[in-house]
Amino acid sequence: MDEKRRNDRFVVEGIHCSIMSATEVEIINMGIGGAALIANGRLNIGKDYTLRIEEKEGRTLSVRGTIVWSVLSDSRNNARGETMPLYTAGMRFKDVQSTQMTEVIDFIKHHKKSPEKRVIVRFDITSPEKATLNFPFSYRVKKVSLGGLLMETDEAFTVGDTLSMELSLGKDDTIEFLGRVASCLSISDSDLERYDVGVEFIEMSDRSSTALKKFIESL
Template identity: 25%
Template sequence: MGEMDREKRRYRRFHLTDVRGNLLLSLDARIRDISLSGMALESSSRLDPHRNYSFRLGSAEAPVRVTGTVVWCYLQGTRRLDSGEVVPVYQAGVRFQDVLSEGARDLQRFLAENAIITVETRLFGRFSVREGQTVRLDSAAEFQTLAISGQGMRVRTATPVESDATCDVEMELNGDSLRLACQVERVSPAPEPYTGAYDLSLSFVDLEPAQHAEIEAWVARHLARSEERDA
């Protein structure tokens, strides 16, 4: 038995199908052009058309936060990283929401500080930005648990998530909240009759041994309460 198998056997696995939560996902993208009504992005991850995202532009010290809906997204090609790895390149179009809100004034400030002004942009209102400007996308995807242990969990969600992605998991059981950092180990289509959904295998990251035990205790409390209700 390998070291990884022995590590997994250390933790009890609970089949838990009555708990729901959210996958909190973040990814970085490059801004191709932007206006007060929307922007075009380039990313190594596919964005879901018709889905809403929260966007953070600018510096971490003074971020500009806007929400928007992905209108279109397609695979443009591939790109080779410095490490030699080949990754996909997606391009996407986003329409901003609440363009008359406080966030719009922050967006105007961002454009004033970062936009490259040309005759064409004065006419058409879409601006290129200075090289290296990126945007962070935040979104939440609801899931249903399938199984959980002190090592990780399996969940089912309608949102496609890429293998090796990192995310936070947020759950609540009988008033007890739990938020954990995870890595997506495996993604597979859900079986019938859940066509269109995805089953994800997640491993918990950066947990101390005491935290693994805390997760098991958290689940055990939920199961005990469920048994009391059913008695």
């Protein structure tokens, strides 16, 4: 592959890039079937998230679930004095393995505010050290090269930030990489708030690099 082809970006269709994001949440109550949460961002009904709980003793609990309801419930000021909306949402746990169920029951027993012994009910929960919801955002990729990609997003990205990302090449072929945000430009001809975000590949496994090279050679 000559140098020009290595640096050229090729227009692509049907390719998406996923970025794993996380937001801190407060657990209101919890049972073996799900939990009620407060988050500083909207949680989409029907979308799957992973609830990760870190306890003071160093133990962690991760359980996957689906948001079944979500409402705007309050607001608070952030560190910059900006008003941020708060959403209350209900999560239904899914695909919980037996070991995870044991961990969920153990967590409830240690953090419940009520002396009620049954675990089939939901309990108000004392806050653990940290609780986060992890979820992937998927964006349409417009161009790709061996050195990076251009994707379209509905939010601005900070130039210089590094992000763990996945690039779907179709046919169940996905590559993982560490990317650096190289540019973020507003799309002026869009009625909605949209951005062209350029990402530079800065770290990628040999397998992913080979898969990307084969994909580009096929264009």
